[in-house]
Amino acid sequence: MFSMKHTSKLALPVLSLCSALLFTSCDSKEDNPTPDADSSFVVSLAIQGSxxxxxxxxxxxxxxxxxxxSAKGKGIEQPGYFDFTQIDNTIYSIGGLDDVNVVGISKTxxxxxxxxxxxxxxxxxxxxVKADDSKLVALEMASTSDMVKFHTINSGTVSVSSTKQHRVSDITNLSAPSYSGMTISGxxxxxxxYISDPNTFATPHTDKAQIAVYSYPGLEFQKVIEDNRTGPIGGFNTKSGLIKDERGDVYALSHSNPANGYSQTTNKGGILRIKSGETIFDQSYFFDVEQVTGGKNIAHLKYLGNxxxxxxxxxADxxxxxxxxxxxxxxxIIDLNSKTVTYINGLPEHAGNGRRLAAxxxxxxxxxxIPEGDGIFVYRIDTETNTATKGAEVEANFVAGISKL
Incomplete structure (x- = not known):
């Protein structure tokens, strides 16, 4: 669906450039010195084979x-398709397609x-997602299954301690709900x-936002809450439909972007809020993103704080x-309280990877x-001055994750 730099979600397993074994290291000390305790950045580089x-x-x-x-150096190698998310001091590598395993990556x-x-x-x-200091909650929601499964995972051992499952019919009478975001608050x-046809990926139902609410830690289904001020929450593979602030308030992003998988748009894009401890949308809050941006919509969102x-x-509209x-x-940088959007100076307009934002x-x-011309470069964004500085060039087809351990 995407060009070479943006096709990762459809990639098939391939033999690695250094070996065909999973979790080996490609050692070339001449290109990258042996890492030490100061090697705090961790970058997941995706390279396409022949x-x-x-x-x-x-x-x-x-x-x-x-x-x-460069991909050469002391690291972990994984042929296939993987999504990377950092929680505390561990990066979780989530396998897709034929590789359905999850591995934690940490630093010695x-x-x-x-x-x-x-x-x-x-x-x-x-x-x-993080549940508490020692637990994670993982979601298994496949278009081929009529069940929604929650797995509680011990974060230290990356092992499943319990599984709770519910029928898809609890949350919709339509087939194939597609995941767009998850968070735990209180x-x-x-x-x-959102609803997407598993064969055509068409999205014929875009007139309202829907969020399923479960209890925690019991993970019992409670209800579905809806709001027709905007369309469905999130988009294909972005995984950023829901974010949470320090108070426990949950913000839900809607955009119905064709660029992120929607076949139609029937409601304006915006951000809704669920106040901490509540199981209803806050009717006093609506961030009208399209009004602030002149008809544009937010595709990816990462909470920073305050x-x-x-x-x-x-x-593009x-x-x-x-x-x-x-x-x-x-x-x-968006301010959820003042409902403002401030663009970063020094960054080129660019395309994403059609997946979770690597930042x-x-x-x-x-x-x-950021892809720029024929290359990819790391940019350091100063969130106080709203400016960006260009950094290292990345030798890869795309960057699947950037972390700091």
Whole structure:
């Protein structure tokens, strides 16, 4: 659906460039010095093989603002399709397509990356989120299944401690709900979704937002809440439909972008809120994104703190977007309280990867990889001055994850 730099979600397994074994390291000390305790950045680089499949190399780096970042070095190698998310001091590698395992990646005291656990599921997980200091909740929601499954995972061992499942009919009488976001706040788990035909990927139901509410830690289904001020929450493979602030308030992003999988748009894009502890949409709050941006919509969202979030704004109106293009994008800081959008100076307009946003926050800075011309470069975004500085060039087809351990 996407061009070479943006086709990762459809990639098939491929033999790695260094070996055909899973979780080996490609050692070339001449290109990347042996990592040490100061190698705090970890970048997951996706490289396409001659057969069209991808291999992911997760590699530690001391510096991402100069020189080039190569897959050669001390790291973890994974042929197939993988999604990366960092929770506390562990990166979770979520396998897709034929690889339905989950592996934790953490760092030793000497800067080497190590594998933590390895657990498989009947279907690829949609996502993993933090529940508390020692527990994660993983979601299994496949278009081929009539069940929604929640797996409670021990974060230290990456092992499943319990599973709770519910029928899809609890949340919709339509087939094939597609995952778009999940978060836990207080005694509730919130799950956002939209309806997509599993064969054509058409989205004929776009007139309202829907979020399923479950209890936590019991994970019992409670109800579905709806709001017709905007359309469905989130989009294909972006996984950022729901974010949570320090107070426990949950914000739900809607856009119905064709660039992120929607075949139609019938309601304006915007952001809704669920106040901490509540199981209803806050009718006093609506962030009219289209009004603020002149008809544009936010495609990706990453919460930063103090009511602010990093946003990737599609600079084309929905009617002008190429479906599945995940672009063109402009990076901005949004303020959820004042309902403002401030674009970042020094960043080129770019396309996304059609998947979870690869970006990491480090104090006032956010590091993310941006395609530019024929290359990909890391940019450091100063969230106080709303400016960006160009850094290292990335030797890969795309960046699947940036973390800091």
């Amino acid at each position: 057969d069209g499949g991808f291999t992911y190399y997760t590699v530690p780096f001391r510096d991402v603002m100069s020189g080039s970042l 005291e000497t800067g080497e990356l190590k594998q933590v656990g390895n657990v498989s599921f009947p279907n690829s997980l949609s996502d993993i 005694n509730h788990l919130y799950l956002s979704y 009511g602010k979030a990093l946003a990737e704004v599609n600079s 929905n009617s002008q977007q190429a479906r599945w293009s995940d672009g063109p994008l402009r990076t901005a 990491v926050q480090d104090g006032k800075y956010v590091y993310m990889a």
